[in-house]
Amino acid sequence: MPYTKVMIHFIWATKNRIPLISKELKPILLSHIKENSKTKEIFIDTINCVDNHIHMLISLGTEQTLAKIAMLIKGESSFWVNKQQIIKQKFEWQDEYIALSVNDSAIDNVRKYILNQEEHHKKKTFTNEYDEFLAINGFSKSNFG
Numbered sequence: 001m002p003y004t005k006v007m008i009h010f011i012w013a014t015k016n017r018i019p020l021i022s023k024e025l026k027p028i029l030l031s032h033i034k035e036n037s038k039t040k041e042i043f044i045d046t047i048n049c050v051d052n053h054i055h056m057l058i059s060l061g062t063e064q065t066l067a068k069i070a071m072l073i074k075g076e077s078s079f080w081v082n083k084q085q086i087i088k089q090k091f092e093w094q095d096e097y098i099a100l101s102v103n104d105s106a107i108d109n110v111r112k113y114i115l116n117q118e119e120h121h122k123k124k125t126f127t128n129e130y131d132e133f134l135a136i137n138g139f140s141k142s143n144f145g
Contacts, residue, residue, distance in 0.1 A: 006060040007045065007102040009110050011133065012053060012074065015092035017126060019051035025086055033077050040072055046111045053126050055114040057102065066099045098133050 014020045021029060030047055033056075037044050042064070046057040058069060074093040081091040102110050113120070121129070133139075 002062050004060070004062050005104070007104075007107055007110075008058050008060050008066065008069075009100045009102050009114075010054075010056045010058060010066075010070065010073075010097060011099075011130070012070070012097035013094045013126065013130070014052050015094050017052045017094070018089075020087060020089060020091055021049050021051045021054075022087070025081070028086060029077065029081065032080055033073060036076055036080070037073060042069055042072065045107075046114045048114045048117045050117050050121050050126070053130075055117060057107070057110055057114055070097050070099070098130070098137075098139075100133070100137060 026049060030049065033054075034044055034047060041061060043059040043061070044056055045059055046055075048055055056073075060066070060069070074097075078091050078093050081087065124132075
């Protein structure tokens with residue numbers, strides 16, 4: 001049996017960064033994502049969202065890929081929100097995402113960062129945050145449209 005510990009910080013937005021995640025939808029959406037992820041053996045360590053994006057700290061399993069995890073969570077959760085007709089608009093996630101490996105020594109800081117999203121975004125927009133993540137991690141913004 002292999003023993004692995006690969007922690008990934010995922011970030012993705014709603015389609016066109018439209019603020020679809022209301023205060024009413026947020027707890028229902030996060031709870032559903034957590035429960036559904038368990039059934040798919042996706043281990044979510046920490047999760048939080050604000051009105052137009054979500055952050056997750058996930059432990060990557062030995063047979064899992066970043067793309068597969070993103071697809072499973074994004075696709076199923078948007079399908080579920082729409083099927084339940086929880087909001088009046090069509091709920092969609094943007095295709096792109098950021099997935100960053102997290103060093104063991106940084107896990108607590110990433111957890112705090114994810115859990116503190118509401119306060120964080122009183123000072124910084126998601127666009128600024130996203131651009132900062134791209135720059136800090138050496139991604140070219142032109143790669144993401």
